[in-house]
Amino acid sequence: METDLSNMIPLYAGSSQKYDTVCIFGTGDFGRSLGCKMMQCGYSVVFGSRNPQASSLLPKGAEVLSHREAAQKASIIILAIHRDHYEFLTGLTDVLEGKVLVDVSNNLKINQYPESNAEFLAELIPKAEVVKAFNTVSAWALQSGTLDASRQVFICGNDHKSKEMVVDIVRALGLTPLDQGTLLASKEVENYPLQLFPMWRLPMYIATGLTVCIFLYCLLTDVIYTYVSDGRDISFRIAISIPNKVFPIVSLILLGLVYLPGLIASILQLYRGTKYSRFPNWLDHWMLCRKQLGLVALAFAFLHVLYTLIIPTRYYVRWHRGNSIINQIKKNETSPFETKSAWRTDSYMALGMLGFLFYVILGITSLPSVSNVVNWREFRFVQSKLGYLTLLLCTGHTLIFGWNKFLDVSRYRWYLPLPYMLSLVIPCIVLVIKFVLIMPCVDKTITQIRQGWERNPKSAKQSTFKNGKIAV
Ligand SMILES: NC(=O)C1=CN([C@@H]2O[C@H](COP(=O)(O)OP(=O)(O)OC[C@H]3O[C@@H](n4cnc5c(N)ncnc54)[C@H](OP(=O)(O)O)[C@@H]3O)[C@@H](O)[C@H]2O)C=CC1
Numbered sequence: 001m002e003t004d005l006s007n008m009i010p011l012y013a014g015s016s017q018k019y020d021t022v023c024i025f026g027t028g029d030f031g032r033s034l035g036c037k038m039m040q041c042g043y044s045v046v047f048g049s050r051n052p053q054a055s056s057l058l059p060k061g062a063e064v065l066s067h068r069e070a071a072q073k074a075s076i077i078i079l080a081i082h083r084d085h086y087e088f089l090t091g092l093t094d095v096l097e098g099k100v101l102v103d104v105s106n107n108l109k110i111n112q113y114p115e116s117n118a119e120f121l122a123e124l125i126p127k128a129e130v131v132k133a134f135n136t137v138s139a140w141a142l143q144s145g146t147l148d149a150s151r152q153v154f155i156c157g158n159d160h161k162s163k164e165m166v167v168d169i170v171r172a173l174g175l176t177p178l179d180q181g182t183l184l185a186s187k188e189v190e191n192y193p194l195q196l197f198p199m200w201r202l203p204m205y206i207a208t209g210l211t212v213c214i215f216l217y218c219l220l221t222d223v224i225y226t227y228v229s230d231g232r233d234i235s236f237r238i239a240i241s242i243p244n245k246v247f248p249i250v251s252l253i254l255l256g257l258v259y260l261p262g263l264i265a266s267i268l269q270l271y272r273g274t275k276y277s278r279f280p281n282w283l284d285h286w287m288l289c290r291k292q293l294g295l296v297a298l299a300f301a302f303l304h305v306l307y308t309l310i311i312p313t314r315y316y317v318r319w320h321r322g323n324s325i326i327n328q329i330k331k332n333e334t335s336p337f338e339t340k341s342a343w344r345t346d347s348y349m350a351l352g353m354l355g356f357l358f359y360v361i362l363g364i365t366s367l368p369s370v371s372n373v374v375n376w377r378e379f380r381f382v383q384s385k386l387g388y389l390t391l392l393l394c395t396g397h398t399l400i401f402g403w404n405k406f407l408d409v410s411r412y413r414w415y416l417p418l419p420y421m422l423s424l425v426i427p428c429i430v431l432v433i434k435f436v437l438i439m440p441c442v443d444k445t446i447t448q449i450r451q452g453w454e455r456n457p458k459s460a461k462q463s464t465f466k467n468g469k470i471a472v
């Protein structure tokens with residue numbers, strides 16, 4: 001920790017607003033940061049340490065005593081020490097009896113021990129009430145003014161009153177308490193800080209897999225095909241031309257994948273005739289990471305826009321343009337103006353720009369700071385209606401870009417479909433299914449099912465009971 005806490009002056013030192021005394025065991029990074037924050041908020045803090053005299057970095061006004069003396073001064077003891085060192089607590093069983101022990105510890109690996117640290121502590125000191133809290137808040141965040149995500153404090157414990165006491169402290173520190181239930185939940189809570197972007201993992205795997213596959217496909221049908229059939233080296237296309245094919249293809253496929261699980265869910269509900277039946281786990285997980293899929297899709301669309309904007313400045317494009325003008329001058333001819341081509345290029349660009357605008361609106365509304373200020377109906381309107389409109393515009397953009405290229409057999413290299421055609425498969429499937437589902441007769445049944453109607457109530461109840469959980 002770089003900040004010297006010993007120079008920090010508690011905000012409320014000497015003020016009339018004083019809370020209870022809280023004891024913190026351990027004068028390490030976390031103990032010191034939490035202690036300082038608590039003193040700033042009006043708590044008296046007493047530290048319990050192995051070496052009370054040697055602790056020089058502590059905030060001014062903090063009392064440092066031996067573990068036994070410190071524990072006697074407070075009804076809440078926050079254990080800012082690692083689980084491996086908990087054993088010494090057994091020697092303090094008599095003073096810890098009836099006290100609230102707050103376990104803040106984390107592990108180095110997911111499921112490192114068979115039981116959670118909090119459960120281990122509860123077994124070690126059965127006569128104390130153990131509450132798990134603060135483990136997702138970093139010492140750094142406590143010192144530097146908390147970030148939004150680290151403001152949440154997950155709390156779990158078996159005793160309601162003890163949990164309430166911890167909730168009060170959390171609130172007083174300006175943090176947000178989130179009750180996670182009994183100590184049974186502590187294992188999950190301890191795994192939270194060890195999970196790295198859990199909802200981003202699947203979208204990133206899909207995006208990386210698609211990017212690699214489509215890049216190789218374009219490389220094969222463009223650079224390698226030209227080299228093998230004509231002996232020409234057009235490998236320079238690897239830098240801009242091929243990525244600018246890959247980005248829109250991946251973006252459109254990902255956007256299609258954002259809306260596909262919702263449709264699969266509707267079809268499943270129609271087929272089962274009830275909503276009171278769980279979706280398969282893969283579908284649940286897919287639905288949960290739709291926002292992340294959409295944001296990755298937006299990033300790819302953004303790259304496509306950037307790469308397209310720099311096209312006129314490329315050497316190859318400038319050379320090609322100059323060359324064709326010189327050729328026309330040499331032959332003393334002018335290529336005729338084609339209204340059809342003008343219409344085609346203008347309309348695919350117009351659809352592309354509009355599609356991108358809605359894409360950006362979708363991305364912005366999915367940000368928590370924006371989605372928090374719109375109500376559920378507005379959020380659904382943007383994410384569903386505007387989302388399908390975006391998909392429609394972007395699919396239209398790609399269809400017009402492709403135009404009648406698919407009719408030209410010479411374009412099919414090694415009999416493989418044109419790259420842009422790959423991007424259309426999923427979006428077209430999604431749009432067709434959506435079109436069928438919004439037909440009044442189908443839509444009416446889906447709406448009824450979503451309002452709780454069941455085609456076969458008896459069997460639905462049995463399956464709900466069997467699964468022990470109700471799908472919403
Ligand atoms: N650092 C962070 O950002 C976060 C930490 N945590 C958790 O907080 C706890 C403390 O972390 P942190 O402060 O970073 O760790 P440190 O290593 O900085 O501090 C741990 C403290 O525990 C005490 N200690 C060390 N060995 C023993 C022992 N054998 N017996 C008794 N006490 C001992 C020491 O205090 P003394 O010398 O005073 O006895 C030491 O300063 C950990 O469980 C960690 O998982 C949770 C969230 C975030």
Ligand SMILES: [Fe+3]
Pocket residue numbers: 248304352397401
């Ligand atoms: Fe495009």
